[in-house]
Amino acid sequence: MKRHLIAAALLLSSAAPCLASPGLFDLRADRAAGSVVVSLQIRDAIDAARLEEIEAGIESTVRYRVRLLRRRSGLLADEELADVEIEACVRRDALSRQYTLTRRLDGDTIEKRMTADPDEMRRFLTGLDRVPIAPADLVAAAGEYEVRARGELGLVWRFYMIPWPSTTGWVRVPLPPQEKDRDGGDRTP
Numbered sequence: 199m200k201r202h203l204i205a206a207a208l209l210l211s212s213a214a215p216c217l218a219s220p221g222l223f224d225l226r227a228d229r230a231a232g233s234v235v236v237s238l239q240i241r242d243a244i245d246a247a248r249l250e251e252i253e254a255g256i257e258s259t260v261r262y263r264v265r266l267l268r269r270r271s272g273l274l275a276d277e278e279l280a281d282v283e284i285e286a287c288v289r290r291d292a293l294s295r296q297y298t299l300t301r302r303l304d305g306d307t308i309e310k311r312m313t314a315d316p317d318e319m320r321r322f323l324t325g326l327d328r329v330p331i332a333p334a335d336l337v338a339a340a341g342e343y344e345v346r347a348r349g350e351l352g353l354v355w356r357f358y359m360i361p362w363p364s365t366t367g368w369v370r371v372p373l374p375p376q377e378k379d380r381d382g383g384d385r386t387p
Contacts, residue, residue: 220351222369227266227345229376233330234280234337236264240349240366243324252297252319257289260323261350266332266373269342276344280332286323303329343373 225238243260244252252258266280285302297319301309308329313319337343351364 220349220364220366222347222349222366225345225347225369225371227371227373228328229334229337229373230328231330232334234266234332234334234345234373235328235330236345236347237325237327237329238262238347238369239325241324243349243351244320252288252290255290255292257287258323259285259287259352261285262326263348263350264331265346266336267344267346268337269344279336279343282331284326284329284331286326288319288323299323301329303331337373337376339376344370345373346370 220240220242222238222240225236227234227236229235240260240262248258262284264280264282264284265278267276267278269276282304285300287300287302289298289300290296291298296312296314297316299309299311299313299319299322300307301322313322331345346368348368349366353361354364356362
């Protein structure tokens with residue numbers, strides 16, 4: 199009986215990270231100002247352990263992998279037009295009690311600011327708002343395109359000794375067709 203209880207406890211403790219696994223939702227893709235832009239949210243990305251690390255001054259990073267694809271019919275694989283990695287990094291300065299928020303696109307810093315608001319820090323780390331991923335001229339007016347995205351949260355330790363990557367599944371959303379203006383030409387909102 200005692201062995202069964204120990205086995206059940208081990209099984210449940212190893213399954214606990216799976217029960218609260220992170221997930222992407224509210225993925226949106228659009229064309230704006232000459233670029234293809236994406237917005238998304240990730241849920242269950244900041245647990246108590248990650249928040250404790252952030253408050254202790256340890257840098258925390260969430261990586262987003264975003265792909266722009268042209269859909270093909272038949273047996274042909276979709277054509278990949280863009281594949282970018284977006285990083286959202288947060289570091290807390292204990293003396294000034296402020297968070298440094300840094301966003302990188304393929305290693306290049308595209309946004310950096312400071313805040314003292316923990317809610318703003320959470321929103322920055324767990325979401326993207328109209329981040330450009332590709333020039334709009336990569337997508338033709340006629341054609342079907344989609345954006346795929348997933349989040350990578352780093353490593354989770356199973357049984358306190360096995361590093362396991364914590365990622366979301368891929369989420370897909372179609373890129374809406376370019377709108378036509380009154381004169382019949384293409385219009386980018």
